[in-house]
Amino acid sequence: MKIVVKSKDGPKLRIPIPTGIVFNRFTAAFAPKYLKKQGLNVTKEQAVAFVKALNQYRRKHPEWVLVEAQSSDGERVEIKL
Amino acid sequence: MEMTIGKRIAALRREKNLKQDDLAQILEVSPQAVSKWENDQTCPDISLLPLLAKTLGISVDELLSGKQETQPTVTYVPEQQRKDIKDMMLRIAVVSGDGDKVRINLPMALVQAAMDMGLEPPQFSGNDALKEVDWAQIMELVRHGAVGNLVEVESADGDTVRIFVE
Numbered sequence: 001m002k003i004v005v006k007s008k009d010g011p012k013l014r015i016p017i018p019t020g021i022v023f024n025r026f027t028a029a030f031a032p033k034y035l036k037k038q039g040l041n042v043t044k045e046q047a048v049a050f051v052k053a054l055n056q057y058r059r060k061h062p063e064w065v066l067v068e069a070q071s072s073d074g075e076r077v078e079i080k081l
Numbered sequence: 082m083e084m085t086i087g088k089r090i091a092a093l094r095r096e097k098n099l100k101q102d103d104l105a106q107i108l109e110v111s112p113q114a115v116s117k118w119e120n121d122q123t124c125p126d127i128s129l130l131p132l133l134a135k136t137l138g139i140s141v142d143e144l145l146s147g148k149q150e151t152q153p154t155v156t157y158v159p160e161q162q163r164k165d166i167k168d169m170m171l172r173i174a175v176v177s178g179d180g181d182k183v184r185i186n187l188p189m190a191l192v193q194a195a196m197d198m199g200l201e202p203p204q205f206s207g208n209d210a211l212k213e214v215d216w217a218q219i220m221e222l223v224r225h226g227a228v229g230n231l232v233e234v235e236s237a238d239g240d241t242v243r244i245f246v247e
Contacts (some may be wrong), residue, residue: 042198050194057167057188061098065186068092072180 001081008074019058019081023051054081087121089147093137094119096186107136155229163226166193171219171246178239189223189246196220219244 001022005013021027028047035042058064058081067079084092094104094115101119105112108129117123125133134141158164169189176182196216219231223246232244 040199046194046198050191050198053167053188053190053194057190061188063095063098063100064188065095068182068184068186070182 001079004076004078004080006076006078023054025051027051084147085121086124086145086147087119089144090115090125090133090137091119093139097137099136104133104136108132155227155231158226158228160226166190166223169223169228169246171223171244174243174245176241192216193220214242214244219246 001017001019003015003017005015025048028051029044031047032042032044035047064081065078066081067077069077094101099107101115102112105115108115108125110129114123114125118125130141130144134144137144167188167190171187171189171192173185173187174182175184213234214232222231228246230243230245232242234242236242
């Protein structure tokens with residue numbers, strides 16, 4: 001994952017975060033326990049399927065930008081997975 | 082802030098999942114030329130504009146003026162011509178009353194997986210205007226071949242939310 005912050009006149013800020021550490025089968029196996037505390041009943045199979053779908057899409061579309069935000073004063077933030 | 086033509090090209094190219102090299106190949110120019118356009122160092126040659134606009138999925142007028150975002154109307158795609166739902170994208174565009182813009186690009190495969198898990202987009206967007214949206218109905222429309230601008234909501238505090246599928 002890469003978070004890019006571009007201010008109108010200032011420098012760009014790039015924050016790389018290794019997505020593979022966050023979204024993998026191992027973390028997906030623990031996700032249901034955490035999500036249950038948030039009031040969501042998710043099975044391990046569903047969490048694994050979600051991570052699998054996410055990783056497949058990332059591989060197929062490496063330029064995918066998940067979130068693009070632009071403030072009225074020209075600052076831009078992009079989150080790429 | 083008005084977006085420059087270069088930034089518009091870069092944003093639309095990324096939306097189409099094209100690399101600078103890919104766009105350069107389509108337009109038969111060098112990747113360096115595309116890079117210069119996107120950094121507003123030079124502008125594309127006028128003869129390239131129709132193909133550039135077509136490749137980016139907008140009109141030449143929209144490419145040059147940037148005044149109107151693409152607002153496709155809802156269209157029905159026959160079953161034989163439909164894309165695999167896994168290759169489709171659901172885009173949520175929020176424009177706040179004070180001019181801030183947020184765009185969330187969610188692959189339909191993930192939306193489907195999230196809904197199977199009992200999650201719905203409002204739970205990770207936090208926007209009040211989205212709470213009224215019937216996501217199950219949107220999925221149903223997409224499954225039946227509807228693409229384009231499926232939802233447009235304007236909240237009391239001036240936020241505009243648009244949901245479109247492509």
